[in-house]
């Protein structure tokens with residue numbers, strides 16, 4: 001058996017590395033058009049920071065795992081082809097700001113149709129709107145009259161979360177396979193069965209599988225927005241959101257997971273997939289359903305905005321020319337990914353108030369932070385004014401540790417829950433800050449009782 005995966009990103013890379021590790025008899029080729037990314041996968045410094053990933057890649061690379069830019073050769077050789085390319089929210093034309101941009105998926109299908117020979121199983125690994133497989137099937141069958149290739153299409157959405165990808169891949173709650181051909185479903189199920197118990201390999205029809213992925217992300221994000229909505233009420237009423245979350249989470253029908261109030265959810269999936277769901281509902285004339293799910297995203301926007309406003313209000317209603325140390329820029333801990341990170345929007349709002357930001361993140365490079373902040377200043381068509389560009393240049397410094405970020409600062413804002421922040425020497429830190437030393441914990445990870453004793457003025461999410 002030979003596998004090809006198109007797309008060597010946060011999903012394609014780790015997922016295929018895990019298949020190659022667990023199935024040494026399967027040859028796995030991961031291909032991408034991005035030469036830099038492929039070169040990084042073949043180097044000592046992987047393009048993705050993910051705990052445990054380097055060891056998994058190291059074990060299989062050169063044995064049965066290969067990263068290459070030779071897309072056609074890998075397609076030709078493979079029995080099974082995964083499509084794991086990006087499906088971002090459209091930024092132009094019909095459905096802009098909501099619908100998924102399926103350009104890259106369609107290009108993959110067309111490339112496969114162009115070069116494939118014999119029988120291939122094509123697996124949708126990307127997150128896609130329900131009924132995309134219909135289009136994929138049509139492209140494959142229409143374009144391939146000449147070379148007589150035949151295809152089965154499966155949907156096999158990925159449920160890994162960044163920061164815990166290796167553990168999620170090793171011990172998935174379930175593997176979902178949607179399809180029409182029993183033989184194709186079995187072939188893919190057999191791959192996962194090398195390490196996933198059969199009872200956790202779920203099979204459905206194509207459309208249920210595609211829709212389950214969007215639904216899972218919508219439900220998860222909805223929990224975060226629900227607890228964040230309650231956090232606002234907690235701040236107004238002296239209830240404590242962590243106590244409320246604990247109290248409701250002990251109800252076995254609700255459960256304790258995904259109830260951490262925060263500065264807002266980020267990541268490349270939640271917002272994109274809900275907006276896609278909203279677009280689909282509108283397309284099918286289900287306006288109330290669309291409005292229901294859209295509220296999850298609107299609540300998240302409110303939460304991010306609210307946090308920046310609280311900082312300004314607390315600091316005597318002006319942060320202009322004040323230094324604020326920003327701890328964490330990634331959308332969650334243990335990843336270098338910043339896509340849709342709440343930090344981007346909080347920093348943008350603070351910059352618009354003319355604050356000076358000193359940003360530290362253990363994994364996100366300076367160039368990425370600057371590029372994200374400049375992009376966040378853009379208008380709907382992405383144009384950034386010279387004034388805004390200048391603002392990022394002059395008012396942002398990116399530093400090498402949290403201590404440097406806090407030095408001479410009026411405030412610290414914790415925007416990612418990196419473990420190292422809990423270990424810092426706060427006595428030393430307050431000694432280097434301006435008084436009063438404000439600390440805004442957007443992740444509720446620091447010990448506020450201890451910090452208050454040291455003299456900090458602290459604020460948490462959903463806490464008075």
Ligand code: NAD
Nearest residue numbers: 007008009010011032033034084085086087104126127158
């Ligand atoms: P990504 O942007 O990290 O990687 C996608 C890769 O595909 C890029 O390297 C890009 O160069 C490559 N690519 C695009 N078009 C190509 C083409 N025609 N030929 C070859 N390569 C091409 O994206 P990702 O985060 O890995 O997400 C991929 C898909 O998986 C998305 O649909 C996403 O919604 C879904 N997903 C992501 C996560 C996650 O945690 N990131 C989790 C589950 C599902």
Ligand code: UDX
Nearest residue numbers: 158159160161162258259260262265266267269331332
């Ligand atoms: C998510 C889904 O969890 C995963 O199944 C899917 O495959 C991809 O999308 P990911 O975005 O990588 O994974 O991370 P996740 O752990 O879900 O966190 C998403 C965002 O929600 C992060 O910004 C995180 O900080 C935030 N979050 C999560 C909270 O604010 N509170 C919580 O209780 C949980």
